[in-house]
Amino acid sequence: MISTSKYYAAAIKSALLAVLILCTYSCSNNDSEPTGDGEAHWKISSTVKSVSGSSAIILSGEPGTRWYAELTEGAEWCSFSSKDFANAKTKNGQLADGLNVLYVYYKANTGKLQRHAQLTLRYAENPEKTFDLIQLAESEELLPAFNIWAELPAKVDNSNYQYVTHYGLLNNKTLRNYSICFDKTKKAALWVAYPIHDVYTTKNIPDRTNRWAFDPTIPISAQANCVEYSYKGSYDRGHQVASADRVCTDEMNAQTFYMSNMTPQASSLNGAMWGTLESRVRTNSCSDTLYVVTGAYFENDNTTTFDGAGNLVPIPTHYFKVLLRTINGKTGKKIEDCAPEELKSIGFWVEHKAYSGGIPTEICKSVKEIETKTGFTFFPKVAASVKEQNAPRDWGIN
Template identity: 40%
Template sequence: MRFIIGAFRYSVILLVATLTLAACEESGDGVATLAELSMDEISGTTTNCAVVLTARQGMTYTARVVSGYEWCLFGGDNVVVEGTLDSGEDTKSIFLYLKENYTYNTRQAEIFVNFGNGDSYMLLLSQLSADPTVALDKEWAELPRCKKRENFEYRYYTVDKVGSKSNVRNYTICFDITKKASLWVAYPMHSFYLTGSASRQDEFIAEPTIPTQYQPALSRSYRGWYDRGHQIAAADRKCSQEMMDQTFYWTNMTPQQSNFNQNLWGSLEGKVRNERCADTLYVVTGAYFDGVRHSSIDATTNDNAGKACPIPTHYYKLLLRTKKGNTKKAISEITDASELRAIGVFIQHHNSGESTTLKEEYFVSVNELERITGFDFFPMLPDEIEEDVEEQCDRGAWF
């Protein structure tokens, strides 16, 4: 398992080559030498990247940071690394470690790579200025804008390996230490996540990086008729036992009235799963504390340690996906709003009895939920279509 802590100073991305001093040549056994980066421009908060080498087995190489070494170095704070492509490999990644860029200016680093056969490459890396007001910057379509706020803790969770896939993301939280709850949880939904043999262990545990005094103690349920309601459901992560277990962190729980949790909200969770598609469904689930409180819901309850825990007045979900579901396009690549569909569901927290009916009044646009909550949802939408997509509220296109 991997988790990111604090102000998220470490993230991983691969970079692409922009400038070469020599053309690719075959190195004697049909493998052409090549040194490249996966992107020539990275965000100001990207702090870990790699130079990717291709050559025959046994080929030696030297890589040197020739400029920008004040903020860009190889592991161990080295300016130069040397090595050999080992037996059984014809590609190799050499990692660079970067400082976040709060200079308000784009900066560049040059990395010179020389192979044992004489081939050489100059790679140019540009790092944009970081927005000092942003706590977490990831190009994930489900992720709301993560602004730095005094009481907010952002965390995201990944798993090293699921089947043939590596470094698989699970979900992201915006945890409010004053509410002892996450205000939103954002995650991708796809058949990949829903297929597998993982099962509920029902072991509710503390999130490992946020001090426990800020978390609700939930080895057992909240006091009264309030369940430990998952924001990302355990059933949304059947692909991996480790992923499902991460959904049992206390920070993923809020006090949900039992009937509401098990009937109305549980039914909605199932309907959302049915909206998955090959292109991926992007989901934000949230708890809202500042609305009109239903008479059946208390203002607070208590955790296992007797700490008071505020109870949400409303719960919500936001959904975004392609209309066709199989375009193979990233959200950021789409320039026609008609290719996407989006909607919000905003429900007053109440004792819903056995009802599973989703009333028309529950459905709202993304824009409306932004106005209510103050969050900026789906910022990865291209500017030219963002307003049209976020104004959609076509209940008939969903469920």
């Protein structure tokens, strides 16, 4: 017969053993690696220049999550190591607190054609994500296709101007995002030209990226520095091609936050009438494509402010937009193949000030008038009669 003291001692041991087992099970569960899926995006762009360099993919998710990356195409000129292009075709790691970056290094492209690489990224046991990298040939170098794309103004030779086109990947195709004429003396683009179509404005991202960054194709010293902070005073980082015009991919939206697309724009204009005008422009999108040029005009340099880093920058005295599309909207024709009576155009000349109400008809001008004011030639392949039009009601403005 077991004594009472021995009985209680055995019971206590059993209870302690049960608690120990439960604690061990609980701790093992708490210490297990996270299995959730993470996020990833190119930091700058999936399209790079012909010279050798590196591009970064930003990784995010629960700290401790394991990730695995593999180069599946282009391994002969891409690598996860800057020193070993022969063997560094795979890489893995664990997400840490703070910034997590996966660098992809690439050799110079000495050929005459652009080339394509592809890599996969997987978090834990989740499905793979695919990333494409396009490296341009030296002959391309991100220059706008003047005399080919309908939205581009005629080129003006000026040593202070730099012309650039940004591209992005959409449905495994490289598409132009927008082109700019950047004036290094103004630290701003004098015009930004871009197409508007459902392929660009159909929303496939949860929200705007807000990834303010320097344009990687323009010298940083020539750009306003509003990466961390906006312009001083009551001025916003005003987009020329709007973020809402590019919601098809994370990459294309992020490119609208380049400093080369910004000007110091009064909050009272940017957050009111200018935003209304941008929305109105988008409602005129069509199957044939709407072609838009948005620009900043500096009548003088009398008004200035400081960028986020304290550097002096001039403030535009005016903004403008010029629009072109087919009247029908679904002809299936290129602009150059259309007769003048098949096309419509309009311009907007906006003084840099606050406006009350909606879009005032007095800002509506003909494209020809905007050409006279700015000195640029817009839609150079279009007949003069088309550029003399000024019919606000045809564009939904009363």
